[in-house]
Amino acid sequence: MESRVARVVEIVRGRLDELGDEDLLSVGVASKAVERVLGITETTARKAVAAALETDALVEIGHKQRGLILPWPADVTEPPEVWVTGSPSRHHFYVTEYRQVGPELTKTRFVFTPERLQALMDLKLREQGVKRAKEQQRREVRAAEGAAKEASAWEVLTEQRPVLAGLLRRLNAELKEQQPDAAVWVSAQVHPSAGFIGRATLSVEMEGFDVLERVLRDGLGEEQG
Numbered sequence: 001m002e003s004r005v006a007r008v009v010e011i012v013r014g015r016l017d018e019l020g021d022e023d024l025l026s027v028g029v030a031s032k033a034v035e036r037v038l039g040i041t042e043t044t045a046r047k048a049v050a051a052a053l054e055t056d057a058l059v060e061i062g063h064k065q066r067g068l069i070l071p072w073p074a075d076v077t078e079p080p081e082v083w084v085t086g087s088p089s090r091h092h093f094y095v096t097e098y099r100q101v102g103p104e105l106t107k108t109r110f111v112f113t114p115e116r117l118q119a120l121m122d123l124k125l126r127e128q129g130v131k132r133a134k135e136q137q138r139r140e141v142r143a144a145e146g147a148a149k150e151a152s153a154w155e156v157l158t159e160q161r162p163v164l165a166g167l168l169r170r171l172n173a174e175l176k177e178q179q180p181d182a183a184v185w186v187s188a189q190v191h192p193s194a195g196f197i198g199r200a201t202l203s204v205e206m207e208g209f210d211v212l213e214r215v216l217r218d219g220l221g222e223e224q225g
Helices: 002-017 027-038 042-054 114-160 162-178 206-224
Strands: 059-061 083-087 092-096 110-112 183-191 195-203
Touching: 002 027, 002 042, 027 042, 027 110, 059 114, 110 114, 114 162, 114 183, 114 195, 162 183, 162 195, 162 206
Parallel strands: none
Antiparallel strands: 059 110, 083 092, 183 195
């Protein structure tokens, strides 16, 4: 029995080696490969595959709504979502990052060697890490560009409207002490033909209304005096 299981695993591993990194092998396809190589019936081949699964020499993975259910380690706090698509009639399936319109797979089961399963999970974790790193890099670039644009806008506003700029800076600073999420956004530029173009936008929750009223009142009072 052990020799039969080892032979079945060898056949399945060879079939897996023919596939790409993100291709999947169904139990039915594995059974047909075993049937063909060993020259046995389909029923016997399926029993041989089942015996290999029982010994954990092969691993069977299911799916729910075509989302592949992988046994992620406990230390993987945010396992990647991976979906399966393909063609049951052609016995070809592959893993995709996004859910796609695809066939019904309710009767389809997938089989791996433990090494292939580990390699697939490692691949998805690496891809997730690369994706997150790129997203973080894009966020940092956008933040830097936004900060530079904002600094330039404040500089232009200070040159063109120094009193207003001073009032808005004070308001921005005091609001942030009260509410970190509160802010004054400024856009300002000197257009070659249109001249000075500016806009100030306030974002204040109700808790910051007292600060807003006080700064505006004091500021206006200073201007009137």
